[in-house]
Amino acid sequence: MILFSGRGKWDGCADYSVGADFYFSFATMQGVFDYWEFLAGIGLFLWGMSQVEQGLKGLAGNSFKDLLHRYTNKPWKGIVAGTLVTAILQSSSLVTLMVLAFLGGGMIHLRNALGVVLGANMGTTFTAWIVATFGFKLSVADFAFPFLAIGVMTYLFTNSRPFLKYVGIFLLGFGLLFLGLDYMKVSIDTYAAAVDLSTFGEYGRWRFLLLGILITAMIQSSSAMIVIVLSAINAGLIGTDHALAMIIGANIGTTFTLVLGAVGGTADKKRLALANFMFNGIVGVLCFFWIDELILLSIRVFQLTDPLFELVLLNSLINGLMILGFYPFLLPLEAWLKRRFRSDIPKGKSQFVKNISTEIPSVALIALRKEMDGVLQNTLKLVWKIVHKHKGPRKDASVWRKITFQPKDLLLDYQQLKNLEEELFEFALRLQAENLRAEEANRLSDLSQTLRFLVVGAKEFKDIVHNLKEMEDATEPFVAEVLADLQEEVKDFLTVFEEYQALAETDTPTLQAVEEKLKATYSEKIHSLYSQLRTKKTDVPVSTLANVIQQVFSGLGLIWKGIGSMQKEVPEETAEVR
Structure with missing residues (x-):
């Protein structure tokens, strides 16, 4: 696996199977890559995201539910509401949970719920924009420490006051996000400075696509995966085309969170999981075959030269194409989905x-x-x-x-x-x-x-x-x-x-x-x-x-x-x- 290999090259030759290419062992890691620092960075980043989500839920949880409920009576409103709420909460899983509750409670149509899911996919790209804007342009650790200090003190000494307590949790989470980013960035920068980067260009994009799917499915966070890819491209470890292939893989891999949650779930949950997989899978595969054209578009139309901004723009562009591609077909898609999973409709006399x-x-x-x-x-x-x-x-x-x-x-x-x-x-x-x-x-x-x-x-x-x-x-x-x-x-x-x-x-x-x-x-x-x-x-x-x-x-x-x-x-x- 590219990011975890301590030797700076793939184990074995290029014609090995995908499993052998991606295989790595901590026992054989040696040299310059500090994998413990890298894994600690991922852990801190994920924990920070959960704390930010918890803090925002405590501060304005009902406001987010009201926003989703009030502005989902039309599919396009669902897209806008899903984008905004997910961009703020940075948790598409929480947004999906709320949408499932509204859908099961008979408060929104399935097609409007599909609009929210489309918007939630766009909302998750907001993290990448923050990281690309601040994470690699400033001293990340120095940026994180004030948030950590104020957040911890606020949480510890104002625990009896709910508002200040949740403010503290939010600040703590925000600081952990950037501290985790710093750990990942430093470990990858050090590794990239000591290996032959030209070896990575020999491997096909589809392997990077599968790598993005696998890692995202394991850590269940496309935002964390995108930060990993941004760190790698910032260090010059991989090119834009390979990075974009991994981003597409991350968008597909994140659907497995909802798919796993739908196992044994209600018909509505399975329908949303299937729709989300279709959204990201179909658009992801199509965009994968048009990677060169997408990169050329970002250069000629948007005239971007910074690979970080180029990558996050392309990620947003892919999700925008997903919305434009599926929005006209939400009504027939709703009818098709309602014919699926009828045997999973819960038994009982109640309606909602x-x-x-x-x-x-x-x-x-x-x-x-x-x-x-x-x-x-x-x-x-x-x-x-x-x-x-x-x-x-x-x-x-x-x-x-x-x-x-x-x-x-x-x-x-x-x-x-x-x-x-x-x-x-x-x-x-x-x-x-x-x-x-x-x-x-x-x-x-x-x-x-x-x-x-x-x-x-x-x-x-x-x-x-x-x-x-x-x-x-x-x-x-x-x-x-x-x-x-x-x-x-x-x-x-x-x-x-x-x-x-x-x-x-x-x-x-x-x-x-x-x-x-x-x-x-x-x-x-x-x-x-x-x-x-x-x-x-x-x-x-x-x-x-x-x-x-x-x-x-x-x-x-x-x-x-x-x-x-x-x-x-x-x-x-x-x-x-x-």
């Missing part, structure tokens, strides 16, 4: 939460809130069917059959509601185990309470199905009047709900007013029942009539409480996109 993890709690809460809309609609449909459209047994059925009557379709609807409740509660428990902020924990509690209110409210109606049928079959007009009155109350409740829903915002006075009205109406109905029994006859037990009235209003009250709990501080992100 089954597709996402709990790693991003704020997005998981949005998905859970959207599930509550479905639970509410199913609950109200079940209530309507029970009160208005239930079908009883035949008239010649036994008394016991009439008493224990429960329609199969209604029982099935209720059981499906219960199954969904179980799935959502399991999701809520997993989410509760995450490191939630106080407001997120409160929101999760509200949504869990909403779920319980709605399902228990549905159960109140399910338990009186046979009583309603008994009242429907009664011969005394008074019983029919009571039943019709209850049906009208349910209809009025649904009307009030529709009007409240049309407000599209929380109206606490209305919530309280309806709750009080339900209690007052229940008392009024019970009092009226006992008053009218003095003069009217009934062939249904009074206890049954009282029980039906009680459970109808109890069920409506619980459902209304669920609506109120669900509407507390509804975030703007819950707006439907699909």
Whole structure:
């Protein structure tokens, strides 16, 4: 392997296999190449990137999620948002994780998620521009030390103040980035000064392409690989054409991070991984065969003479060509991808939460809130069917059959509601185990309470199905009047709900007013029942009539409480996109 060979030449002759060409052994390394310094540089650089990412997440994590969510309703907006967020966070994997959460939560279309992935590939080139601009033009170690000193002191002595703590982490990470770069730069410069560089030109570009793929797949960071290549070209170890071949390999190799993460994952995750591999693989292979033309373009059009800037420009140009090449085909690509991996669509009754993890709690809460809309609609449909459209047994059925009557379709609807409740509660428990902020924990509690209110409210109606049928079959007009009155109350409740829903915002006075009205109406109905029994006859037990009235209003009250709990501080992100 070029960068790790201590003898300054390939082991063996030029016609050896690729594996033999790239093989190296630490035991045989000798001479001028300090591989420990080089590997320490890679480690510090990767650690620095992770600290920068952690610091930025702590400082403005929600802002990045809001930016991605708000500006991904169009594919081109997704490209811009993906580029900006990745350029700042310098973590395409984190951006992809957020996009997967939005995609699984039904908040963005697949084609818009593909736009974000295209933008994320462009955003990763920002590191190369920083390194090329500052990393080789200044004394890197001297540049890193102030960031390290201020970052460590800020982190240690202001750890109790979150904002300053994350500022310290960010500065520390930034310093580590350049300290790691300095270690890599010095080790490669020393090696390049002591070896015969002409031997490297004998090997074909495709070997450098494979080398870029292999190293990037191992360290799982195209940014780190690009810094290695920049260090090598700065030392004169390789030419621009070989360096560009390695950069193309790095762009392909970085896709393996998402591919590995997609193994055993959901259908959405596999679709994004496949699309990302196609983006970088197809464009990378095409650009590999046009390396000379790309280099000539950078010289003639952009008139660049500095090989560092020439290389980072070509890297950005390749990613720009990727965006231009695939953007017009995102819609048919979306349709094609949706036909793939259908067997990997998660099983379950839920529509959104089954597709996402709990790693991003704020997005998981949005998905859970959207599930509550479905639970509410199913609950109200079940209530309507029970009160208005239930079908009883035949008239010649036994008394016991009439008493224990429960329609199969209604029982099935209720059981499906219960199954969904179980799935959502399991999701809520997993989410509760995450490191939630106080407001997120409160929101999760509200949504869990909403779920319980709605399902228990549905159960109140399910338990009186046979009583309603008994009242429907009664011969005394008074019983029919009571039943019709209850049906009208349910209809009025649904009307009030529709009007409240049309407000599209929380109206606490209305919530309280309806709750009080339900209690007052229940008392009024019970009092009226006992008053009218003095003069009217009934062939249904009074206890049954009282029980039906009680459970109808109890069920409506619980459902209304669920609506109120669900509407507390509804975030703007819950707006439907699909």
